[in-house]
Amino acid sequence: MFAAIWIILLSFYWLSSCAIDRDDPLLVDLPNGKLRGRDNIFYYSYESLPYAEPPIGELRFEAPQPYKQKWTDTFNATQPPVTCMQWNQFIFGDNKLAGDEDCLTVSVYKPKNGSRSSFPVVAHMHGGAFMFGEARQNGHENMMREGNLILVKIGYRLGPLGFASTGDANLPGNFGLKDQRLALLWIKQNIASFGGEPENILVIGHSAGGASVHLQTLREDFSKVARAAISIAGNAVDPWVIQRSARERAFELGRIVGCGQASDSVTLKKCLKSKSASEIVSAVRSFLVFSYVPFTPFGPVVEPPDAPEAFITQHPIDIIKSGKFAQVPWAVSYNTEDGCYNAAVLLEKQASNGRELMVDLNDRWFDWAPYLLFYRDSMSTIKEMDDYSRELRQEYMGDRRFSAESYWDLQRLFTDVLFKNGTKLSLDLYRKHGKSPVYAFVYDNPANTGVGQFLAKRTDVHFGTCHGDEYFLIFENLARGPKMRSDEEIISRNFLNMLNAFVLSDNGTMTYGNCVFQDNIGGIQPQLLSITRDGCENLQLQL
Template identity: 65%
Template sequence: MSRICSIAFICLAAAATATAEAAADPLIVELPNGKVRGRDNEGYYSYESIPYAEPPVGELRFEAPQPYAQQWSEVFDATTPPAYCMQWNQFAEGADKLVGIEDCLTISVYKPKNSSRCSFPVVVNIHGGAFMFGAPVEHGHEPIMASGNLIVVKITYRLGPIGFLSTGDATLSGNFGLKDQRLALRWIKQNIARFGGEPENILVLGHSAGGASVHLQMLQEDFNQLAKVAVSFSGNALHPWVVQQGARRRAFEMGRIVGCGLLSDSVELKKCLQSKDASEIVRAVRQFLVFDYVPFAPFAPVVESEDAPEPFITQHPIDIIKSGKFAQVPWLTTYTQEDGTYNAALLMAKQLNGAEFIEELNSRWYELAPHFLFYRDSKKTIDDMDDYSRDLRQQYLGNRNFSVESYLDVQRIFTDILFRNDTLRSIDLHRRHGKSPVYGYVYDNPTSRGSAQVLAQRDDTYFGTGHGDDYALIFEKAITQPRADEKIISKNFIRLLEDFAQSDSGSLTYDNCVFPNNIEQEQLQFILIKSNSCEILKLDPIS
């Protein structure tokens, strides 16, 4: 079938799904639950805060989400931006960082006005935030809307202890936030054609914890029924901060903090926690932090027990990948040259005495490093933990002290341990045990002012290409206006997404660089993206 005929056929199919009223008023979309009315934003339409799950409150707290079943007798107002799911937000001003509501599970759709298209490929964005905080409203969609060729869908999901608290058994299985994402992806697959989206051309992406979430979703064998391709920016399931141990201990400690007593029974703990106000549970997050927002993911995904109801994963991601039993979809995973700015840049913040916190590590490295780098629960003994801390310090610093002068070497520890090493390891495992294309890129082009400067609360330090410097050119609401080179890069990234979502072969290009498929390579091959160029970068796997 010719492309013109294909477009005509798609347009006829799209028109068939639209009601006469919707054809007359593009702001009206009819869903199985009733009609919704969106907003005209000049260059695009938005349909926000559409519920996809029943409110996860009361007896539904700490349970898998239930599909939204209510019927609307009147037109649903879809003009209100999505609320934050209740969270202890690292970037909230003041001492009380509580943000959001518990009844928060919604989907928001953004559709460009483009008279040359009657249907659009779909980009689904799973937001990041260490599984602890964040929201769709923090991620701008205007650059993609300006390109006019993609529908963007953003989802909310439960976070922190509300979304990830687990006792490691069937009673409090955990991974509720991941199960929210899964239900949202099903909703999108079933309903996006009603908005003009192409359900056969869905790309799911995320940054940081959102990227790790995308990878975890891919480890479900039937993910290929929900999406065509996937992208994980600076986050995948193998990073040490993603699937953690020690969840049961933290769950019962949460119960003690909020007044449930010294319990040892999961049923009693769950009943008590369901009776508490959600704000009590979320405010208790601060009791699990040892410094600022460290460790940044005290509540995160877990390996569930096999007898859990509707378990998300019952094996560690490494074992799932080695089994080959995961979705075979083309996948791009990435990192930035200095991804470790999150959370290393906190070390450059000045204390009340005027000194930077990094100097504290000279006396507290063995205490704090396991929290910063997420190996406190993975080492069998304190001696093992101390030996690893000592090895890291010697490998990256030698005999030097922790200081402002050695900061970039300390940041490199964070980059390697928290982001880079397991990106390489993940691609290596996928190419050995998978069949679908797997790609990687490294981004090396520092922004003028990014998340590192915000964390450090200073603009007089060079941090390199930090966490989110690339993703911010697609989705983030920019801290500063992008430079001329960044505007070009932004367009190249958006074109990459457009082409990837529509590619029949799963091929991938950035500007004039064709991504090598790692399944066919002897060495790991990435595209290195710099200010005004891109080139193939060959790397050795991490042993």
């Protein structure tokens, strides 16, 4: 399908050259018709533009179909993007249901800069563990004030609606990834209509958004839609990305919503299509062991070779080893305490006894660790799983008990297993099998407040440089508060300049401030740039 879409998109490309009304920059011409955006003082916005037919009814659990409708009236592009239906971890209370099923849109943000006639483009994929999140959760005003880049935010299906899979051709999964892919094709074809440069597109994401970006680059034809990519605090080889027991989970989903003991995927899919979206998404609560653990009960899968319009049919590690992926400059990163995202919730004090949840780990470690650290489905036997749980606890905790005093050791374990080790592995694979530049950085500069405090519901704990602390300096987020320190303002500007220079570089060079990233292709030891409040320096990453 994607090859056919590409031909169709190219056939419309000529329309882009004169799509902006010079007398009224809020009015834009697309193949679907005219649209009108909003003037936001120092930037223009064009929001909630559909790139796919609504994935409802018979199009639920199917690959997205390109949006074909024609607008007879001027399309109102001033409405904020709709949240895709989800079970959102960041909603307090028992009912975490939010959003709508009809949500496949992109939103374009263009700075006012009279010195430029066109702009490089940043395509943004939000995070949220493939389960929740939305295009508007991260802001765009920092980027718009710099005035050098057009930003496009992508909405895509999440949770069971985006990733339920029976592992066969009838319900192959990865619908959310296919949404992202179609959105990138839409951007490639249409962004010139907004003053964007279709030859200069950078794709960026954080956490599950970063893993999504990496997965997109593992398709060889990604180089036709983007010039470079950045995966921040998430990549395709992290252990929480590729799901291994998706088939069992899909049939359990059917049982929960009233499909009975469906014996085959055709029957299951037909039944699931007959249920309400809210029933399906609310069933997520039944897959959580406690709190929001595991944080990714539904996510990307390896599809069977006979799946129609398959996104990937090999594990990411095998794809990289084959060398059959897009040869575009790519950067990957982690934070020194990224594991706070998964660990901080264990510091929340229980209403029943005022005790931190992590104290219960002393008795429940062998039950909970495989879910917390995503090896429940990768071990052959319970003994193998228990042995690994025991090894991890001994390595990071020794004979110490789980408590608030030993929290940092637990957080370090989570950082290594869920984020740092995957970064090291991806760099090692690329230096052996890649051809285009591959870069890495580690960020170490704690925000005053962030995700850790939010999830732990506490302000008396220092979490270090937590998940999102660097990303929210590019795309502002309420989790860290509206104001930046003076050092963060400098770092934010350096990051934004880094994006602009990276997408425009003729040879894929990447810089931050006065530091030049070291390319890892063919290197003996992985290299990464350490970014702190005091500056930056290149370091070797020990394997």
